[in-house]
Amino acid sequence: MLFGALEAGGTKMVMAVGEENGKILEQKTIPTTTPEETMPQIVEYFKEKIEEKGIVALGVGAFGPVDVVKGSPTYGHILNTPKLAWKKYNLVGTLEKELGIPVGLDTDVNGSCLGEMTYGCAKGLDTVVYITIGTGIGAGIAVGGRLLHGMLHPEAGHILIAKNSHDPGKSVCPYHDSCFEGLASGPSIEARWGKKAVELVDKTIVWELESEYVAKGLVNMILTLSPQKIILGGGVMHQEQLFPMIRSKVMAMLNDYYTTRELCDMDSYIVPASLQDNQGIMGAVRLAQLAYEKME
Ligand code: ADP
Numbered sequence: 698m699l700f701g702a703l704e705a706g707g708t709k710m711v712m713a714v715g716e717e718n719g720k721i722l723e724q725k726t727i728p729t730t731t732p733e734e735t736m737p738q739i740v741e742y743f744k745e746k747i748e749e750k751g752i753v754a755l756g757v758g759a760f761g762p763v764d765v766v767k768g769s770p771t772y773g774h775i776l777n778t779p780k781l782a783w784k785k786y787n788l789v790g791t792l793e794k795e796l797g798i799p800v801g802l803d804t805d806v807n808g809s810c811l812g813e814m815t816y817g818c819a820k821g822l823d824t825v826v827y828i829t830i831g832t833g834i835g836a837g838i839a840v841g842g843r844l845l846h847g848m849l850h851p852e853a854g855h856i857l858i859a860k861n862s863h864d865p866g867k868s869v870c871p872y873h874d875s876c877f878e879g880l881a882s883g884p885s886i887e888a889r890w891g892k893k894a895v896e897l898v899d900k901t902i903v904w905e906l907e908s909e910y911v912a913k914g915l916v917n918m919i920l921t922l923s924p925q926k927i928i929l930g931g932g933v934m935h936q937e938q939l940f941p942m943i944r945s946k947v948m949a950m951l952n953d954y955y956t957t958r959e960l961c962d963m964d965s966y967i968v969p970a971s972l973q974d975n976q977g978i979m980g981a982v983r984l985a986q987l988a989y990e991k992m993e
């Protein structure tokens with residue numbers, strides 16, 4: 698059985714056809730502009746895949762905030778996004794109406810978390826945090842085997858963390874003076890040091906500060922959610938030297954407050970994404986599968 702998958706991002710839309718085992722058979726990327734321009738291209742792609750390949754459902758991992766609460770009057774709508782053309786846009790409703798197949802939805806980061814739990818390094822675990830550190834910071838969270846929604850969905854990229862008093866920069870988040878995304882996203886690195894993160898590879902101070910902020914964010918999530926594993930993805934985390942720095946700072950910040958089997962094996966506790974940057978689109982395949990099973 699084949700499934701459609703859509704990773705709906707603020708800058709690009711990744712569309713794919715995948716198998717139940719997560720294998721991506723084909724994919725196409727288009728830029729995200731306005732709904733009027735972008736949506737017909739998405740609809741056309743998946744209509745063709747329904748006819749040619751017989752895909753039976755579509756899974757969507759969407760940028761947010763997005764209403765993922767089943768039964769809510771605005772379920773499936775993009776909410777208060779800075780991408781104004783998409784504000785209040787009925788993403789799921791449009792896709793369901795145009796395609797006539799079940800559509801499963803979650804946030805892009807919950808989708809990535811699900812991808813890693815189904816096909817990747819978090820297989821068999823039930824409480825997992827997936828964090829992307831890229832243009833923004835976002836966290837996908839599963840607790841007890843279920844992706845966390847609650848009143849809407851977590852926005853843990855904006856948890857407040859203490860600013861280092863020697864930090865020469867300032868928060869790039871328009872909402873918060875001292876939040877995770879404001880202090881540790883790719884754009885915040887660029888604003889602080891005047892160069893793109895990738896051009897700062899040999900500057901130790903850059904990665905010392907970055908790993909301190911990431912560790913602060915992680916410690917808050919460890920203490921709140923007690924995850925069995927934390928997966929770090931996104932462009933900035935391609936700087937692999939960050940991993941050992943983050944691990945040792947997390948240990949130092951926890952300060953032996955508690956000890957678990959997982960915390961004793963930090964190299965397998967805080968890990969890079971394991972699916973070659975396909976965790977999002979593979980998670981969307983799984984969302985499609987879940988939507989299909991629910992319909993049966
Ligand atoms: P997005 O978050 O938009 O989906 P990315 O995850 O690629 O996309 O994040 C883009 C951000 O990550 C940019 O701020 C960029 O400077 C930074 N980035 C991308 N690649 C690298 C890299 N190899 N090393 C460090 N930073 C990177």
Ligand code: ZN
Binds near residue numbers: 873
């Ligand atoms: Zn913020």
